[in-house]
Amino acid sequence: MAPQIKDAHIVEIKLWQREEDLFGRRIALKQTRLDSIKRELFQLCCFFFIFHGFFLTILFTSSVNSREEHKQTCKKWWIPGLLSVSTSLVLVFLVQVKLCRYWKVSRQLQRERNDGRSLTRCIQELRMKGASFDLSKEPQSGKRMKSSSVEIKWKPINWCSRNLMTLALVCFAGLVLPASKLILCGF
Numbered sequence: 001m002a003p004q005i006k007d008a009h010i011v012e013i014k015l016w017q018r019e020e021d022l023f024g025r026r027i028a029l030k031q032t033r034l035d036s037i038k039r040e041l042f043q044l045c046c047f048f049f050i051f052h053g054f055f056l057t058i059l060f061t062s063s064v065n066s067r068e069e070h071k072q073t074c075k076k077w078w079i080p081g082l083l084s085v086s087t088s089l090v091l092v093f094l095v096q097v098k099l100c101r102y103w104k105v106s107r108q109l110q111r112e113r114n115d116g117r118s119l120t121r122c123i124q125e126l127r128m129k130g131a132s133f134d135l136s137k138e139p140q141s142g143k144r145m146k147s148s149s150v151e152i153k154w155k156p157i158n159w160c161s162r163n164l165m166t167l168a169l170v171c172f173a174g175l176v177l178p179a180s181k182l183i184l185c186g187f
Contacts, residue, residue, distance in 0.1 A: 016123050023116035030109040037102045041095060041165070048091045048169055052176055055084055059183045074185040081180045088173035096166045103162055 059080055063073065160167065 013123060013126055016119055016126070020116065020119050020123065023112060023119060027109065027112050027116060030105055030112060033105050034102065034109065037098055037105065041098050041102065044091060044095050044098065045165065045169070048088070048095070048172075051087060051091070052084070052172070055080070055087075056176070056179065056183070059180055063184050063186075077181045077184040080184070081177050084176050084180060085173065088169070088176070092166055092169045092173065095169060096163070099163060099166060
């Protein structure tokens with residue numbers, strides 16, 4: 001036997017269903033945005049490694065010359081090193097900006113999903129209880145739901161895991177600088 005639903009309850013269900021649909025659309029939009037940020041991050045990392053591949057290839061081919069020219073190019077090893085470091089810094093900065101945007105959108109997406117779940121639970125409860133449902137009970141949007149799992153958060157590890165891509169690019173760029181001197185000047 002299905003519970004009786006009053007007109008006010010029917011109106012509330014329709015309003016909440018409309019809001020649930022809006023949550024679904026916002027979630028889909030944010031998910032699409034996250035995917036595009038991932039693609040942009042991948043492209044930036046590819047540009048970074050392609051640049052360094054060309055850079056090291058050009059350095060290596062220019063280092064193969066006579067002894068006189070070798071001494072001249074060895075004295076000016078810092079010029080290609082400076083070019084490499086400055087280009088690397090620009091690309092790493094762009095990657096870091098995209099990473100910050102990714103994590104911001106990711107947090108917003110998680111909030112939207114939690115709010116959507118809360119609203120869905122209220123709609124289901126309203127359908128099950130019918131007229132006995134308290135209409136003053138609003139969905140718990142924006143409020144944190146308690147998790148049943150225990151999550152340990154240690155700031156340095158959390159920061160490192162979020163910025164691992166930037167750290168890897170900085171380390172690689174740091175290795176290219178001495179590699180450029182090694183290629184131009186030899187041992």
